Each structure stands twice: as C-alpha cells, then as structure tokens.
C-alpha cells in the first residue's frame with residue numbers, strides 16, 4: 476500500500492506551514508476494515524527516525540454517517556481503551572452503513588504508563604486541541620485529529636473515566652453551548668448512549684479538549700466520565716460497550732434499536748453543573764477526608780469532610796461544607812490536596828433556565 480501523508484504536505488522552513496508530520500497507510504474512504512497506526516515522528520537517542528505508533532481502526536461500509544470513538548486520551552482511564560479496541564476487532568464492515576474511526580489509546584505513551592500526563596512531552600492531551608503541526612508529541616497528534624479526522628465525522632464520543640485523581644458518577648458529559656437545539660440534540664445522543672447520568676457541565680478548563688474540537692467542527696459530541704480512581708470498573712466497561720453500540724444504532728450505522736434501559740428503571744437522568752458554584756475547591760493544602768461517595772444526595776451547608784494537617788498533629792482538622800444542594804458528580808481520589816484542587820463537584824437535575 477502506498478504511504479499516504481496527512482493531506483497535502485508542504486514542508487517549508489517554518490513549522491507553521493506543515494500540514495502534518497504524522498504519516499499512515501490508511502485510506503479513510505476505502506470500504507472494509509483497516510487496523511493500523513498513526514506514526515508520530517519521535518526522534519530520540521538511539522532512534523533518529525523513530526516513530527510512536529498510535530493504534531487506529533477504520534471500518535467503512537460505504538455511504539452513511541461517520542462516527543469517531545476515542546479512548547485513552549488520558550492514560551489512567553481504562554474503560555474506553557478496552558471497549559473501543561474490542562469493538563474495533565469485532566465490527567464487520569458488511570454490517571456497517573457509513574464509517575467508524577476508532578482510536579482506543581490516543582495518548583498511547585500515557586496509556587502504557589498508566590498516567591494522565593504524556594510521559595513524552597509532559598502534556599495533558601485533552602488540553603492540546605487544536606494542536607500544532609510543528610509542536611510537541613501531543614500537539615502534533617492533536618493537530619492531526621483536529622484537521623484530518625474531526626472534519627470527516629458527524630458524531631464524536633470521547634470515553635473518559637476520571638483518572639487517578641477523581642471518581643465520577645457513571646455519566647456521559649456535554650458542554651453548555653449557546654444553541655438550544657444543539658443542547659437538545661446532544662442530550663438525545665446522551666440518552667441513547669444511555670449511561671445512568673448525563674451531565675451538562677461548566678468545566679474548569681475546557682477550551683482545548685477533544686469535545687471543544689468537535690464543537691468547532693459542528694460535530695455532535697459527548698464525552699463520558701465512567702468511574703475513576705485509576706482502576707477498571709466492570710459496570711463501566713459494560714456501559715461504554717453498550718453505549719458505543721447504541722450510538723451506532725441510533726445513527727443508523729449498524730442495524731438495531733438502542734438498549735437504553737437503566738437498572739433503576741427510567742431513562743438516563745439529565746443533570747447539570749452550571750457554574751463554578753458547583754465546585755468545592757480546597758481552601759488550603761492538606762489531607763482530605765471526604766464523607767461522601769459519587770451519586771450521593773447532599774445538602775448545602777452539610778459537612779463534606781475534613782482537611783487534616785498531619786505535620787501539625789495538635790491542630791484540629793478543618794471542616795469543609797458543601798456549597799449547594801445536589802448529588803455528588805466527582806469525588807476526590809488522591810488523599811493529599813493542594814489549595815485550589817477540586818475536592819468535589821455537585822450536579823443537580825437539569826433545568827435550562
């Protein structure tokens with residue numbers, strides 16, 4: 476197979492004129508199933524022309540909508556890596572109408588290290604979009620996804636699971652956007668992904684994420700936060716696998732009706748985190764003892780936990796209270812917190828006003 480470069484490459488002296496330094500052997504328009512790699516150049520001691528090979532699958536069944544499924548954007552979040560690679564191996568292009576592009580371990584070096592931050596360049600991949608063709612490893616890869624993949628898909632599902640530092644209620648997530656129609660369409664996508672919760676949220680730092688890239692391209696998009704604490708939850712893997720297949724059915728890419736049933740009955744519960752008033756930030760450095768778990772119902776003014784100061788053994792722990800009523804969306808997983816770290820995020824039932 477011919478080596479295909481990412482778009483027309485114009486290599487000039489300035490890095491800003493690169494289309495991409497990443498190369499691959501995939502043909503996104505070719506019918507059938509291709510399991511391959513994006514080759515990201517990574518010159519190193521002992522490997523002048525070395526590349527880091529990022530797994531990618533394209534399943535193309537001809538005319539129809541196109542979906543992008545990404546996992547391992549954070550290396551310490553595992554359910555998406557399992558669910559997407561399993562789906563890529565299993566999908567038969569003969570049963571597909573349209574196209575599915577799957578990257579089960581986007582930040583592969585971080586995934587292999589079980590870390591949030593990329594060990595190659597120290598970056599959080601989900602803070603690198605739209606990337607830079609002449610930038611670091613994560614920036615190059617982000618630029619490729621932004622310019623070569625996102626424009627060709629109608630829907631994007633980015634599977635996260637909160638990582639080592641937090642544990643989340645089992646949920647899909649989406650941003651507040653100005654367009655009410657986009658909000659409703661995205662909520663419908665989430666209801667068909669069918670995690671127990673869907674959270675329309677205000678985030679601390681969301682402009683450079685994969686979800687933000689999808690929004691820039693007008694691509695219908697949700698992410699997830701299923702589980703966390705750097706482990707694999709069996710129920711979260713099942714939610715991811717069913718959810719991805721549900722979305723393919725809902726889009727008409729594969730046959731069948733989405734299974735959107737919930738163990739507790741009803742449908743996905745639509746929630747929101749409207750602004751920073753829903754976040755409990757650490758008032759000082761310390762060891763946080765939480766008195767709550769994800770999905771727990773809580774009240775404003777209720778005791779959330781204690782900050783302990785182990786180096787000052789005679790000092791009483793500092794009590795910390797919840798700022799608003801609601802349910803725990805994110806609980807902390809790291810024990811030690813620094814001033815300004817998030818110790819809890821509270822979700823409430825969705826209301827558009």
Ligand SMILES: [Zn+2]
Nearest residue numbers: 549635636637
């Ligand atoms: Zn993540």
